[in-house]
Amino acid sequence: MTDQQYDAIVIGTGITGGWAAKELCENGLKTLVLERGRMIEHIKDYHTANLDPWDMPNGGRITPKIKERKFKQHRTGYVTSPVCEHFFVDDIKHPYNEVRRFDWIRGYHVGGKSLVWGRQSYRLSEIDFEANKKDGTAVDWPIRYKDIAPWYSHVEKYIGVSGENLGLPQLPDSEFLKPLPLNCAEEDFRVSVAKNMNDRVVTPARVAHITEGTKPGLGRSTCQYRNRCMRGCPYGAYFSSNSSTLPAADATGNMTLRPHSIVHKIIYDEKTKSASEVEVIDGETKQKHTFKAKIIFLCASTVPSTSILMQSTSKRFPNGLGNDSGELGHNIMDHHLSVAASAKIENYKEKYDKGRRPGGIYIPRFRNIGGDSDSKDFIRGYGYQGGAWRNSMSEVVAELKYGPELKEEILKPGGWRIGVTGFGETLPDHNNKMYLDYNKLDEWGLPTVTFDADFGDNELAMRKDMKDQAVKMFKAAGYKDVVGYDSVDSRAMGLGIHEMGTARMGHDPKTSVLNKYNQIHACKNVFVTDGSFMTSSACQNPSLTYMAFTARAANYAAEQFKNGNL
Amino acid sequence: MKRRDALKNIGLSAGLIVATPSVISLLNSCTADSNNWGPIFLKKEQTKVLMSLVDVILPKTDTPSANEVNVVEFLDKYYKEILDDNRQQWLRETYASLLKLIKSNYSDTINDLTEDNYKDLLDNNMILNGESNDISELLKNIKSDAIWAYKISEFVGENVLAYDPIPGVAYCGDLQELTGGKSWSL
Numbered sequence: 001m002t003d004q005q006y007d008a009i010v011i012g013t014g015i016t017g018g019w020a021a022k023e024l025c026e027n028g029l030k031t032l033v034l035e036r037g038r039m040i041e042h043i044k045d046y047h048t049a050n051l052d053p054w055d056m057p058n059g060g061r062i063t064p065k066i067k068e069r070k071f072k073q074h075r076t077g078y079v080t081s082p083v084c085e086h087f088f089v090d091d092i093k094h095p096y097n098e099v100r101r102f103d104w105i106r107g108y109h110v111g112g113k114s115l116v117w118g119r120q121s122y123r124l125s126e127i128d129f130e131a132n133k134k135d136g137t138a139v140d141w142p143i144r145y146k147d148i149a150p151w152y153s154h155v156e157k158y159i160g161v162s163g164e165n166l167g168l169p170q171l172p173d174s175e176f177l178k179p180l181p182l183n184c185a186e187e188d189f190r191v192s193v194a195k196n197m198n199d200r201v202v203t204p205a206r207v208a209h210i211t212e213g214t215k216p217g218l219g220r221s222t223c224q225y226r227n228r229c230m231r232g233c234p235y236g237a238y239f240s241s242n243s244s245t246l247p248a249a250d251a252t253g254n255m256t257l258r259p260h261s262i263v264h265k266i267i268y269d270e271k272t273k274s275a276s277e278v279e280v281i282d283g284e285t286k287q288k289h290t291f292k293a294k295i296i297f298l299c300a301s302t303v304p305s306t307s308i309l310m311q312s313t314s315k316r317f318p319n320g321l322g323n324d325s326g327e328l329g330h331n332i333m334d335h336h337l338s339v340a341a342s343a344k345i346e347n348y349k350e351k352y353d354k355g356r357r358p359g360g361i362y363i364p365r366f367r368n369i370g371g372d373s374d375s376k377d378f379i380r381g382y383g384y385q386g387g388a389w390r391n392s393m394s395e396v397v398a399e400l401k402y403g404p405e406l407k408e409e410i411l412k413p414g415g416w417r418i419g420v421t422g423f424g425e426t427l428p429d430h431n432n433k434m435y436l437d438y439n440k441l442d443e444w445g446l447p448t449v450t451f452d453a454d455f456g457d458n459e460l461a462m463r464k465d466m467k468d469q470a471v472k473m474f475k476a477a478g479y480k481d482v483v484g485y486d487s488v489d490s491r492a493m494g495l496g497i498h499e500m501g502t503a504r505m506g507h508d509p510k511t512s513v514l515n516k517y518n519q520i521h522a523c524k525n526v527f528v529t530d531g532s533f534m535t536s537s538a539c540q541n542p543s544l545t546y547m548a549f550t551a552r553a554a555n556y557a558a559e560q561f562k563n564g565n566l
Numbered sequence: 567m568k569r570r571d572a573l574k575n576i577g578l579s580a581g582l583i584v585a586t587p588s589v590i591s592l593l594n595s596c597t598a599d600s601n602n603w604g605p606i607f608l609k610k611e612q613t614k615v616l617m618s619l620v621d622v623i624l625p626k627t628d629t630p631s632a633n634e635v636n637v638v639e640f641l642d643k644y645y646k647e648i649l650d651d652n653r654q655q656w657l658r659e660t661y662a663s664l665l666k667l668i669k670s671n672y673s674d675t676i677n678d679l680t681e682d683n684y685k686d687l688l689d690n691n692m693i694l695n696g697e698s699n700d701i702s703e704l705l706k707n708i709k710s711d712a713i714w715a716y717k718i719s720e721f722v723g724e725n726v727l728a729y730d731p732i733p734g735v736a737y738c739g740d741l742q743e744l745t746g747g748k749s750w751s752l
Contacts, residue, residue: 052731052752054720059640061648184738225733226752352744355736356752392749393713401688401709402623410624410713411727413741413749 006032006256007561008295009278011263011308014112015543016530017299018241019155019550021249024297027558030254032291033246034261036283036300037108040087040115042218042242046232048083056082072096075103076495079116084230087116095448097437102451103494104303110259111242112301113497116230119208119238119358120385121161122540123152123172127369132536135379138331138428139506141535142516145172151548159239159547160215162359163206170381171364171540177211179204184351185388185416186361192477193363199373200366205359205385208239208544217244225355238358260284264446266296266321266526268314274525274566275321281444295525295557295566299550302332302531303434306502307449309513309528310436322513322520322528328503329435331428332453333537335496339463339486341470342419343479345388352390352413360387363420363473365539367465378461380427382539384470386420418479422466425539427458428501432493453493463488498542500531518553525566527553603639607646607654611676612661613638615668619705620712622684629726635719637712644715660704667691667701717751727751 007029010020017033024031039045053059066080072091074080079088089106096104107113126145133140149172156175165173182190182204190202209223220236220243229238236243249255260283267290269276277292298305306329312321320328367381368374391414400406432453440448463486471484493499506512509521514533520526529550531542538545560566605613620632632638645657668676672683692705716722723729728745731752741747 050731052720052723053718054723058644058648059715059718061644063648064650181736181738187738225736226731350741351738352741353736353750354730354739354744355733357736390749393717397713399694401692401694402625402685404625404627407624407627407629410717411629411748 004032004291006030006291006293008032008297008557009034009291009293010297010299011278011305012112012298012300012530013110013241013246013257014107014299014301014530015114015117015241016301016546016550017112017297018114018245018249019547020297020299020527020529020554021255022245023551023554024295024558025249025252025254027555027562028252028254029295029558029561031249031256032293033249033255033257034263034278034280034291035110035112035257035259036262036304037110037112037259039259040110040232040242042236042240042247043232043234046234048086048231049228049234051083051231069093072103073105075492076105076497079105079230081230083228084116087230087232093443095440095442097440097448097450099450099452100454101492102434102453103492104449104451104499105494105497106301110246110257111240114240115232115242117240117543118497118541119229120362120541121156121159121163121174121206121208121544122362122364122383123174124148124538124540124545125168125170125172127170128536128538128540131380131538132428137379137536139504139508139511139535142505142507142512147516148545148548148552151552152544154551155544155547158216159208159244160210160220161206161208161544162204162211164203166201166203166364168201168364170366170369171383174206176206177209177213180207180209180211180357180359182361183353183357183388184348185345185418188345188347189361189388189418189473189477193473196476197473200363202361202363205362205387207359209358210237215239215244216248218242218247220244223358225357227356227358229358261289262444262446263300263308264311264444266298266308266312268312268316268321268523270314270316273316273523275523281446283444286444295561296527297550297554297557298526298528298532299530302499302502303449305528305530305532306434307436307447309503311447317523321526322503322523324509324522325511325513327430327511328513330430330433331501331504332432332434332451332493332499333426333428333501333534334493335498335537335539335541336424336426336455336459336463336491337421337496338491339424339466339470339488340386340419340421341467341474341482341484342417343474343477343483344481345416345418345479348416357387360385361420367462375465377465378458380425380458380462380539382422382424382462382466384420384422384466386418388416388418390414390416418474420470420473422463422470423496423539423541424459424462424466426455426493426537428504428536429456434502451493455491455493460488498531498537500534500537500542503528503532504535505533506535517556518549527557529553605638605642607642607657608661611665613642614676615665615679616641616708618679618681618684619688619708622681622688623709623712624716630721632712632716635716635721637715637719640715640719641711644711656700657704660700664701664704723751 223237310320363384365381394409436447503513624632
């Protein structure tokens with residue numbers, strides 16, 4: 001059956017779908033927002049948000065049943081916790097295939113991963129946008145920092161990002177709310193790095209949390225320092241689609257939100273040379289629908305969006321919508337991580353943290369930004385995230401077997417430790433890819449995704465420096481028990497949950513899928529604004545960049561629509 | 567009175583840190599109320615041994631003992647509902663070995679064992695540093711599991727440790743002023 005005609009359709013309700021919906025609706029476009037999963041209402045559906053460990057069966061430990069049903073999601077070790085596992089998919093119901101291991105971590109519901117994201121928010125810099133061209137990797141980004149800078153500001157002012165401006169060329173300043181405070185051990189480390197290392201700085205994590213005042217949306221207010229963000233925040237203190245952008249879109253009266261709507265195909269009209277409608281299977285009834293619109297925003301997150309384009313074959317696009325270049329599904333990237341160090345800090349035994357902050361410290365990239373920072377072993381760079389904490393109980397506990405003294409000691413906090421973990425840039429590589437398997441269909445008769453990707457030589461060379469430099473910083477600070485590690489053998493793409501790059505932007509339709517406004521080169525009324533557009537990965541957490549590009553593309557689309565060009 | 571309701575009410579009236587003697591006696595009565603409880607994973611003798619061990623490890627002082635916050639009931643359910651088949655099998659076998667060792671060293675009748683017998687058992691069989699064995703591993707597990715279960719029990723979490731569900735602010739302060747030297751429970 002064919003349903004109503006809309007000005008725009010947004011596919012997906014996560015961090016980019018929410019932004020596309022808000023900007024299009026606020027520009028007056030009648031917009032249908034399609035979400036493949038169930039409805040999640042802000043606050044009402046955060047049923048674990050106020051539970052203490054003793055309120056949950058078995059103290060909230062992960063049950064064998066969750067591990068069995070969500071065996072790939074469980075590779076993270078944390079998303080399957082009963083406090084948040086309902087925001088992640090069942091791997092048996094939603095299977096995928098791996099030629100090489102790929103940890104594909106997903107949430108199918110209104111809000112998507114915006115409900116559970118890490119909230120770290122860093123701008124890409126001119127260094128990042130120039131990198132591919134300068135070192136001859138893949139293709140050049142079709143935009144530069146100046147093109148996106150105003151949109152970063154637009155997004156940051158709306159969502160609320162806390163942090164500290166440093167004036168660094170490799171990590172541009174943002175529109176910040178006051179930073180999260182460092183604790184005394186982190187402050188000690190910051191002073192030590194400033195004194196002992198002339199090439200890098202320690203700064204509070206830049207996170208999408210309201211640290212002062214309020215922000216627009218459903219009663220968004222200041223962080224209460226409970227650090228239960230992954231359960232959904234009853235204060236709306238961190239940014240999510242559910243608390244912020246979707247309510248804004250709804251308030252215009254222009255949005256129709258339709259959960260349980262699995263988009264599998266965008267129909268290309270040979271006459272108008274543009275996309276005319278989308279095909280949907282109702283996730284519950286399995287009934288088929290089509291919806292028509294002038295503009296389509298594909299915001300289903302990297303792999304699903306690419307999968308929808310691949311399924312959208314036509315006479316004009318036999319290899320998938322917009323795939324004239326043959327690059328669709330290729331160049332998949334993620335950040336490489338799990339290389340880290342930690343150390344013991346012997347001072348500050350009389351100090352303790354009040355409040356549970358939703359972020360710790362960040363060390364911006366300091367490699368390959370010119371001069372002495374350049375490495376002969378690898379190109380690009382990495383940043384560190386981390387923090388310091390007191391152990392949950394006294395170290396004396398390990399030396400006692402029983403009795404009143406043991407009981408006293410288990411109630412006292414232990415000493416301080418500090419840890420940082422690297423987030424490294426991954427180069428785009430045509431050989432890293434995803435594709436569809438039509439022999440293995442899912443419950444809705446749709447093809448499943450197969451991954452074939454891994455990190456390359458540049459990433460592996462970078463990891464050695466990531467570990468060495470972390471150890472060096474802690475030793476220079478005089479910390480004890482310094483332990484560096486690199487779990488390179490258990491590495492897999494996807495674990496960073498920053499999968500990106502499978503429908504890249506570029507100048508040339510022969511080598512890229514999207515143009516500089518996130519439009520498909522040869523089908524300009526389809527915009528792809530989730531992580532699939534990324535031409536390179538940089539080393540910064542990418543969600544802020546996805547939001548800025550989405551806002552820019554949506555406003556461009558609305559302008560073109562009003563001018564009659566779309 | 568249901569144990570949880572009783573403890574919630576204690577949480578409201580007994581202040582933050584110290585459990586008073588009247589609180590302890592109420593806890594005792596609640597424990598007595600739950601005498602109907604029966605293990606779902608452990609055998610009866612193993613349960614008895616575990617109850618004795620956890621109260622030697624975490625005895626009653628000015629704060630409740632392990633049994634007063636139902637640590638064994640919690641662990642028995644945890645063994646059954648959370649641990650995988652391999653771990654459960656290891657526990658069954660090692661608990662059986664532990665019982666055998668206890669009977670040969672102390673008494674065939676578990677009820678006859680004294681607190682000193684259990685202290686002796688831990689002194690001689692829990693190896694903190696050096697080469698371990700299954701019995702030692704089990705005893706160390708009992709210690710760490712009991713500590714975990716004790717600390718995440720509602721009474722200890724809300725009344726013995728420092729409980730701060732909605733801090734509202736974040737800063738680094740003085741340990742004594744913030745919590746009287748205790749850990750936060752969350």
